[in-house]
Amino acid sequence: MANDGDLDLNTLNDDELVQQVHDDLYDGLKEEIEAAVHIFLKRNWTPYDILTKALVEGMRIVGVDFRDGILFVPEVLLAANAMKAGMFILRPLLAETGAPKVGKMVIGTVKGDIHDIGKNLVSMMMEGAGFEVIDLGINNPVEKYLEAIEQHQPDILGMSALLTTTMPYMKVVVDAMIEKGIRQDYVVLVGGAPLNEAFANSVGADAYCRDAAVAVETAKAFMAKRQGSVLAKK
Numbered sequence: 596m597a598n599d600g601d602l603d604l605n606t607l608n609d610d611e612l613v614q615q616v617h618d619d620l621y622d623g624l625k626e627e628i629e630a631a632v633h634i635f636l637k638r639n640w641t642p643y644d645i646l647t648k649a650l651v652e653g654m655r656i657v658g659v660d661f662r663d664g665i666l667f668v669p670e671v672l673l674a675a676n677a678m679k680a681g682m683f684i685l686r687p688l689l690a691e692t693g694a695p696k697v698g699k700m701v702i703g704t705v706k707g708d709i710h711d712i713g714k715n716l717v718s719m720m721m722e723g724a725g726f727e728v729i730d731l732g733i734n735n736p737v738e739k740y741l742e743a744i745e746q747h748q749p750d751i752l753g754m755s756a757l758l759t760t761t762m763p764y765m766k767v768v769v770d771a772m773i774e775k776g777i778r779q780d781y782v783v784l785v786g787g788a789p790l791n792e793a794f795a796n797s798v799g800a801d802a803y804c805r806d807a808a809v810a811v812e813t814a815k816a817f818m819a820k821r822q823g824s825v826l827a828k829k
């Protein structure tokens with residue numbers, strides 16, 4: 596439904612509101628997205644459901660029309676801004692579990708790539724699952740990853756890439772870790788729409804994460820393994 600600002604989002608039922616969020620994301624309507632997120636929260640939706648059913652699905656639809664040449668970069672940027680505004684409201688709620696820190700992760704989008712919505716989502720979900728996350732942002736050269744690893748001594752290094760032209764850069768980072776003799780000290784997880792498991796293997800990552808939920812599960816599994824091997828050595 597087109598939203599010229601006169602539509603009272605409160606009058607919509609849940610299904611209609613989800614549909615409206617998809618339409619408003621498509622139209623890049625930041626304030627309407629913020630209002631809808633607040634309404635869902637008042638209706639006791641979990642932050643995770645708001646993220647996945649309303650925001651992520653809306654962005655998926657944007658992605659399809661971007662691919663098909665129906666939407667262009669400026670429109671997609673507006674949609675991305677609206678999406679980020681919604682995520683900004685949800686971020687503290689997702690992180691609010693009060694769980695003890697289960698591990699530390701450094702994450703960033705690789706050099707040449709400025710896509711950060713998926714990476715931000717992974718950061719948020721990881722924080723929500725009790726991880727400390729150091730987010731390096733976008734367009735990270737290998738030096739930036741290495742510096743962050745040295746400074747923060749994480750358990751996990753996460754890399755994101757959304758372009759087929761930038762995803763090979765993950766191998767540059769893994770190779771630099773091998774060269775420094777530190778590859779085995781960290782778990783390397785990679786993700787992004789064009790990746791798959793075979794690609795993750797080919798760049799020498801420990802695992803490919805299809806989405807943010809898989810990233811959390813995979814990170815937890817590796818932490819359990821790491822903690823198990825530390826205990827076994829004692």
Ligand code: B1M
Binds near residue numbers: 659717757789
């Ligand atoms: Co771009 N873009 N874009 N874009 N963009 C894609 C990726 C594209 C597939 C669109 C298309 O043609 N269908 C296409 C890539 C084609 C290809 O490489 N084969 C593309 C292109 C071509 C481009 C430009 C080159 C366009 C141009 O300028 N002509 C340009 C490149 C800029 C650059 O990076 N140098 C460009 C620019 C942009 C915008 C700036 C307009 C904007 C980015 C805004 C931003 O991120 N701040 C944008 C957007 C929004 C998209 C689409 C539409 C949506 C991406 C997104 O946010 N998805 C995208 C189409 C698509 O992916 N379907 C597209 C939602 C997000 C929640 O999903 O990012 O997949 P995703 O993240 C998931 C998983 O992949 C995984 O978990 C996340 C959450 O579940 N995951 C990880 C991601 N990272 C992870 C890291 C992990 C673990 C899991 O670490 C452990």
